[in-house]
Amino acid sequence: MPLPLYLLAMAVFAMGTSEFMLAGLLPDIASDFDVTVGTAGLLTSAFAIGMIVGAPLVAALARNWPRRPALLGFVLVFAAAHALGAVTTSFPVLFATRVVAAVANAGFLAVALTAAATLVSPDRKGRALAVLLSGTTVATIAGVPGGSVLGTTLGWRATFWAVAALCLPAALGILKGIRAGRDEDEATGRPALRAELAQLARPRLMLVMLLGALVNAATFASLTFLAPVVTDSAGLGEWWISVALVLFGAGSFVGVTVAGRLSDRRPGPVIAVTGPLLLIGWPALAVLADEPAALFTLVFVQGALSFALGSTLITQVLYEAAGAPTMAGSYATAALNVGAAVGPVVAAATLGTEAGTLGPLWASGLLVAVALLIAFPLLTVITASRSTEVLTETPYPSGGAGHL
Numbered sequence: 001m002p003l004p005l006y007l008l009a010m011a012v013f014a015m016g017t018s019e020f021m022l023a024g025l026l027p028d029i030a031s032d033f034d035v036t037v038g039t040a041g042l043l044t045s046a047f048a049i050g051m052i053v054g055a056p057l058v059a060a061l062a063r064n065w066p067r068r069p070a071l072l073g074f075v076l077v078f079a080a081a082h083a084l085g086a087v088t089t090s091f092p093v094l095f096a097t098r099v100v101a102a103v104a105n106a107g108f109l110a111v112a113l114t115a116a117a118t119l120v121s122p123d124r125k126g127r128a129l130a131v132l133l134s135g136t137t138v139a140t141i142a143g144v145p146g147g148s149v150l151g152t153t154l155g156w157r158a159t160f161w162a163v164a165a166l167c168l169p170a171a172l173g174i175l176k177g178i179r180a181g182r183d184e185d186e187a188t189g190r191p192a193l194r195a196e197l198a199q200l201a202r203p204r205l206m207l208v209m210l211l212g213a214l215v216n217a218a219t220f221a222s223l224t225f226l227a228p229v230v231t232d233s234a235g236l237g238e239w240w241i242s243v244a245l246v247l248f249g250a251g252s253f254v255g256v257t258v259a260g261r262l263s264d265r266r267p268g269p270v271i272a273v274t275g276p277l278l279l280i281g282w283p284a285l286a287v288l289a290d291e292p293a294a295l296f297t298l299v300f301v302q303g304a305l306s307f308a309l310g311s312t313l314i315t316q317v318l319y320e321a322a323g324a325p326t327m328a329g330s331y332a333t334a335a336l337n338v339g340a341a342v343g344p345v346v347a348a349a350t351l352g353t354e355a356g357t358l359g360p361l362w363a364s365g366l367l368v369a370v371a372l373l374i375a376f377p378l379l380t381v382i383t384a385s386r387s388t389e390v391l392t393e394t395p396y397p398s399g400g401a402g403h404l
Helices: 003-024 027-035 037-062 067-087 090-120 122-154 155-179 193-201 203-224 227-233 239-262 267-287 292-320 330-348 356-382
Strands: none
Touching: 003 027, 003 037, 003 067, 003 090, 003 122, 003 155, 027 090, 027 155, 027 227, 037 090, 037 203, 037 330, 067 090, 067 155, 067 267, 090 122, 090 330, 122 155, 122 239, 122 267, 193 203, 203 227, 203 267, 203 292, 203 330, 203 356, 227 239, 227 292, 227 356, 239 267, 239 292, 267 292, 267 356, 292 330, 330 356
């Protein structure tokens, strides 16, 4: 795989740390601003809403920009939003900084996902996506637990400062690793924006976007409120939150790595196997949450299954949106973050029920069940063989495939 792909993944690491870090910080943020944990959880939805709105909007605005200044600008705005979030004493201002950071993140991902697809041959999009998403999975393994430890030791604001600092080497990597100006094939043969937006009328594209959103909603429903499960349901200390996050992140890394090697050629078996297992896993985690050994084992397994299934569906989005080379990344980003916005809201609504802190786990199971009820009758449609015509619609610069 080409070096610029790994440099993009480094920036995704910084942004992924921010997107997931609230899972370990919500109790402290809620206490600091004198709001409920459920209200603090809306910060996750604020980030996701910014991603949903920002992804297509910023991608449309930036489609004619050279990639290097676009990516660099998004990273610097992202860093500035976190610096402001670290010093504010107002919850509405913190909420607003999450939206701004999300718009910058959305713009970055929309450009980066499209760029990643053009750095490799058309039949290796799944592997390219796996490399890019490895930034997110490494964030869940190292960045998010590290942020949780930092937040426990020095307060949640220190974690925001740390994320801002992480953006600086990522910005340097973009300057050094991404070619200045436009590639020749960026400037020629590009469809009009209206033609790219028209791709959204394709039923199969909308179907895989819906499924990706539902699976990601299930992931964020439980991940956002994992800390109370560890401390309340399992009765463990705050330091064990970091352990749970590390295990979830390790599982997600395994899941996206394995799926990346299968999703290009065998998406059907990946969906058929991981879907039912994921459905079983969330209720099992709710039932066994008071047993630490079972809790930590299932957290790892659910991380692996969630990212294996989710990344496979998002790869399908990129394939189905091949006729929209500058907007495909924004469609994938929007699908992911519709789920990231809806999941915590659904989960927060369950906290006041008899299920209590286990409510989000049951909500995740329900969301996966809905996805499978839609997916399985249409599995052959979702995973139908991609024609050569579709595969060749995505720009592929000569010599850009690289090697593993």
